[in-house]
Amino acid sequence: MRIALDAMGGDYAPEPNITGAIVALQADPALNVVLVGPQDLLEAQVAASGYNGDRLSIVHASQVVGMEEKPTDAMRQKPDSSISVCWKLMAAREVDAVVSAGNTGAVVASGLKTRLFLKSVKRPGIAVTLPTSAGHAVLMDVGANPSARPSHLYQYAVMGEIYAREVLRIESPKIGLINIGSEDVKGNDLYRDTYRLLNEGPLKDSFVGNVEGRGLYQGEADVLICEGFVGNVVLKVSEGMADFLMKEASRQIIGSLDVERDKAKLAFQEMGKRFRYHETGGAPLLGIDGICIICHGSSDAHSITNALRGSAMFKDRGINSQIADHLVQKPVA
Amino acid sequence: MRIALDAMGGDYAPEPNITGAIVALQADPALNVVLVGPQDLLEAQVAASGYNGDRLSIVHASQVVGMEEKPTDAMRQKPDSSISVCWKLMAAREVDAVVSAGNTGAVVASGLKTRLFLKSVKRPGIAVTLPTSAGHAVLMDVGANPSARPSHLYQYAVMGEIYAREVLRIESPKIGLINIGSEDVKGNDLYRDTYRLLNEGPLKDSFVGNVEGRGLYQGEADVLICEGFVGNVVLKVSEGMADFLMKEASRQIIGSLDVERDKAKLAFQEMGKRFRYHETGGAPLLGIDGICIICHGSSDAHSITNALRGSAMFKDRGINSQIADHLVQKPVA
Structure with a gap:
């Protein structure tokens, strides 16, 4: 498996990205990582790391998108950014996956521009x-699609269910629709129509109905x-x-103790x-014909290693x- | 001041409601409370409480809306619910305020039906x-209006700003718009148009721009x-x-200690x-020509007392x- 790693993405890049890649390569002999970013800088960093295998290569990208940069500006002004080059490698089928801890909006916008969508998506x-009190749950979508329709949300349920089964290893994931009350008429048209699709379509046996914000952390649904x-x-x-709570709690509770x-x-x-998101192996952009894993901006080497291994899984x-x-087999709407 | 208290609203009603009212009456000699609910039941409870002053009266309501009941059904099927009767008392100007820990949807729907809106609202x-790491912040709207327009959100900023100044005692409250990024083009049309109204209208000096979910608890804005x-x-x-976090933390941290x-x-x-919401004195439905304070369903006597005192404030x-x-003086949109 061959993964393009946005070497310049993340608050601390490129150091933790390179270290994370080397650790992943050592753990998985079938892995190849392509570091994408300024050639000279990356060559120097790899040389300094002491890595001397042949499964870590470099593809040059002359530009870097800032973490706070407006994605639309970045797309227009930086056609040779490390993010864009990663996606070009995947579009050309030179890699199986893209991993980035960079500007999430730019990663998504650049990916959507390739139109590398799975059939029917x-x-x-x-x-x-x-994390929830029942273990873990998948939440989708967290920002790739700002103008969702009921059919999009329905497809997220299909994708999220498969992801929860295969990655979180939940045998029969329960699907819930985030809403502001449990009755089927709650929310706006988008949620009411999505409720109907979920309740009457091929996923109906897995659908547990609306889940309120509280229910999310009580583990009322897996997806x-x-x-x-x-x-x-x-x-x-x-x-x-x-x-906020962990800081408050550690201050107050530790402060109350003596010995x-x-x-x-x-x-x-x-x-x-x-x-911390670092442990979870990143967040996939599901629906892409290929693999795209988005990591938290504050990713350390360990998070990058996890995301690379997550891509392989x-x-x-x-x-x-x-x-x-x-x-394809069970189309809805 | 005269307040209609929905004696039957809340998970534990009517006991904590009656106890909470009596404590508030003892603390504030200018207060009158009208308990609204089944006359016989409430008379017996008040007698059992030992209260013998003349500032606690009872107005009969034969029906009770369940906490999980669908608001639209409740409105249709229970015209004589304690919630409806509270609002009728306010519409007739027999009370200055309504306090309820009952079904929030029903309290709001019943209130909107009276059309008791402040001028221009x-x-x-x-x-x-x-609570935030900077103290407290006001979040508005949390569910009264499922189909908001930019002009509604703008008015929420006006109302929230006054509330934060007068109740939270924040001298010059900063106003933020919840959004998914800091740039002005973020979000959907509703948020982009609201951004413009806030950024260019009479509140522009208080407006700090978009605030992301993280920023809320970091105290980036007061409203x-x-x-x-x-x-x-x-x-x-x-x-x-x-x-979830407090349970996990207390289990794990306490479990790690010995003495x-x-x-x-x-x-x-x-x-x-x-x-806990119990301490905050409840959540006002702002924009009503009158006062309506909504308490958490799990309210105890202390929360009810706080909400009654909050109404007076x-x-x-x-x-x-x-x-x-x-x-009226600075209309926008």
Whole structure:
């Protein structure tokens, strides 16, 4: 398997990206990684790393998209960005996957421009894995598609269900629709129409109905569907809330102790790990004919390694062929 | 001041409602509370409470709306519910305020039906107060208005700003628009058009731009504006996340200790209080010509007391006349 890694994507790039790639290569002898970014810089960094195998190559990209840059501007002004070059490699079938911790909007916009969509897929969406009191759940879409239609959300349920089964290893994933109440008439037209498609279509046996914000973390469903604006807000509110609460809790609880502060500190650190995206192997852009894994901007080497290994798992488990088969054989709307 | 209290609203009603009312009456000699619900039941409960003053009266309502009942059904089937009777009392100007911990959808639907709107207000909205790392912030709307327009969101900013100033005592509240990125072109048409109104209208000096989900808990703004679906999801995801995290944290951190478990337990309990809505005095439905405070369904006597006292403060600080003055003098859209 051959993966294009956006060597310049992420808050700390390129160092953790290169280290993460080398660790992944050492763990998986079938892996090849193409580092995409400024040739001279990357050559120097790879030389400094001491890696001397032949499964790490470099493809030059002269431009870098900033983490805060407006995706539309970046697309227009930086045709040779590391993100664009990664996608060109996938469009040319020179790689099986693209992994980036860069500007998410630019990764998505650049990917959508290639029109590399799986057969029957209307709009790709981003799926993230969140911790819940029942284990984990997939939330989709978290921001790839700002103007979703019911048929798009329905397809997210198809894709999310297959992803939850194959990657989270949940045997029969329950599908829920994020909504503001449990009754089928809740929400706006988008949610009411999506409810109908889920409740009456081929996924009806897996559909558990509307799930409110509280239910998400109580594990009421394994796959939570919503449109990109809501999903993005849910994801970032969750991150913000977790960050805020963990800081408050560690300050107040550790502050209340006398002799066992170190033990509590250690326990907080352990717990923090579970809520970091670094551990989950990144968020796939599902619906692409190929593999695209988006990592958190704050990714360290460990997160990059996980995302590279996640891409290999994504391929091994035949997720894309399952998605395409389902959508072709059981079309809805 | 005279307040209609929905005696039957809330998971534990009517006991905590009656106890909460009595405590509020004891604390505020200018307060009168009208308990609304089944006369016989309430008379027996008040007698059992030992209260013998003349500032607690009862108005009969023969029906009760269940917490999970569909608001539209409740409105049709239960014209004599305690919620409807509360609103009728306010429409007849027999009370200054309505306080309910009952079915939020039914409280809002019943209120909107009275058309008791402040002059120039297009659609009332619910404002909740959330804890942030900077103190507190107001989030509005969290579900009263499922089909918001830019002009509605603009008015929520006007109302939220006055509420934050008068109730949270923030001198110059900063206004933010919940969005999925910081650039002005982010989000859908609703958010882009609202951005323009906020950025160019009379509130422009207070407007800090788009705020992402993370920024909410980092205290980037004091007043956060969004449409009801998103706000409701934000509120419930926050509740769910806080609940989940606090349980996980107390289990793991307390489990890691040997001799100081009791101290840590106490610190967790103290912290939990800050994240309970019970302390905040409820969420006002802003834009009503009158006062409506919606309490959390799980309200205890303490929350009811706080909501009753919050209503008195709402009146004392002249929030409604400030809202009406602003909207009349500086109309937008």
